[in-house]
Amino acid sequence: MNPLYTLNVELGDRSYPIHIGSGLLGNAGVFEPHVKNKAVMVCTNTTVGPLYLEKVSNTLRAAGASKVMAVTLPDGEEYKDWPTLQLVFDALMQNHCDRKTVLLALGGGVIGDMGGFAASAFMRGIPFIQVPTTLLSQVDSSVGGKTGINHPLGKNMIGAFYQPQMVVTDISTLNTLPDRELSCGLAEIIKHGAIADVDYLADVEKSMPQLLARDPETLARVVKRSCEIKADVVSKDEREGGLRAILNFGHTFGHAIEAGMGYGQWYHGEAVGCGMVVAAEVCRRMGRLSANDTNRLKTIIIAARLPAIPPKLGVDKFMELMAHDKKADSGSIKYVLLNGLGSSSTSPVDDALVRQTLQELGA
């Protein structure tokens, strides 16, 4: 059984493949090049572990791993912290792991971020394999090498840029994904089309029923194209110097929604979906996006079962939360703006215009 797609993320000597297909968790051949004769520590959580840990462990053994170990973390963004990360280091130390031990992250974005940071830091770096099991992590955090944990005063404040040796994306894992999380993945997928590829956006628009019905071939095609777009941006700007900022389309408003509502109330993808609607409305008022295109993007977001109306935080609160966001470099907020659908760039925006937009949208 071969992957449906294999995509290479080009980062010089840190390049790595992403294998995308159905049933890859049972495919020893995919894992063999990176685990044969090696000890593997699987890092998963209490939700994903019961579903897939045994299967993955058996596959790793069939692929020739010399030893398969596991550490199961509690599930949830609230555990993306140092005490929980320490459980991974404890497991590595107690099992006498060394620099050749492979760390495999089996789970969604939180597990990928924590597993990646643990791999980057244990003995200053051990091999890392990512097996994302949510649509969001398959199209977003599995490309780009951002890893990390939260600080009590801010999200993702402590981490590393660390690339995996391989990403294995098994579309079948999406069959167990809650609807709300499927929609969150779709938010990032829509974003990729909006910022970089209007044809892709049209494909997503047209394929929305199949995507919501979790048709494996449609999902695989879309995951592949989203990874390509993100990989293209990341390979030009690995450490987030400039271009990579366009991936934050919808995120400035989205982060404010997440923080303002209290983390966990709105999911990240929901906040980003709504944030894109707000951002598009800003673009429309700036004459960068037609009324038609603005409505089209909003309709796609709603079709993905994402919220399009911002919560009533109050405009002042919204502005204050955005100013605190870490993307606010040296004072002025840089927004990601569309120049028509499928093209984007960053720019400051007049505060009054942002305030007016938020006001009119009922924020």
Added chain:
Amino acid sequence: MNPLYTLNVELGDRSYPIHIGSGLLGNAGVFEPHVKNKAVMVCTNTTVGPLYLEKVSNTLRAAGASKVMAVTLPDGEEYKDWPTLQLVFDALMQNHCDRKTVLLALGGGVIGDMGGFAASAFMRGIPFIQVPTTLLSQVDSSVGGKTGINHPLGKNMIGAFYQPQMVVTDISTLNTLPDRELSCGLAEIIKHGAIADVDYLADVEKSMPQLLARDPETLARVVKRSCEIKADVVSKDEREGGLRAILNFGHTFGHAIEAGMGYGQWYHGEAVGCGMVVAAEVCRRMGRLSANDTNRLKTIIIAARLPAIPPKLGVDKFMELMAHDKKADSGSIKYVLLNGLGSSSTSPVDDALVRQTLQELGA
């Protein structure tokens, strides 16, 4: 006032200069290129802070830093842990630092390692300046980019390879260094000569009285040459694939002494000094080092006021501790061996020969 020496550590786009001289802590010109119009967080400890923090802060302001902040950690290897590192992250967060904030580590090896790791991890990497104030950190940890903290079950197990933007080595800070720590720096200096440059070893041998008397010009010359040697090795093997292992000459035995005696009883440099004597004796028994050269190296180590007789841990305990050392890759211990003075390579050694050597030295 110019530095006496400026040395460039060649690591492609991660290259950086080391400035070496007397009185550099008061030299705004040296700091200006990296701190002008930037916020700087100085990370120091309760021993070094009272001596030099005010001076450095004034210099940074004179160099045009937009804001100078400080976080003072408790002093000692026992604080090289996560809760203490967290104090640095807390200070960075509470002061609303961003990606452009410069972290400056002012202190010895522990401060350099922790400050460097904090800089590598805060927002996935902020600019880092190292100001080493001990001889050991000036010749050792300021070159190579190894940063990190200890895990309860092992030293330096959690960290990153992260290069500073600049190292400022002020020889004057050695005037306040305790004698025992001066000797620890000399251990690594002797090691550099022994593994890579017999002429340098001869210079150190001849200059020992001036070094012990802390003559600034002699110290600066020796710090420079030691940094050159280490930089040469590191630039050929940044992430410790192979060659870099020769820098561990004396360390396999040294780590066993440190661990066996309880950390803090023997200082690292003392254990390495003694470890080099044991390693040289192993080399002599293998026919790699003449009796004359073995005695010469031992005499230099003793002249540096370092211990040459291993503690009575018992041979079995010694062997067990070495097997647990992280340099023991996949089972067999690789020793760093001299091929005459000034040349080195790594190789396994017959256990019986190591045991016999330890036995005869009274370990």
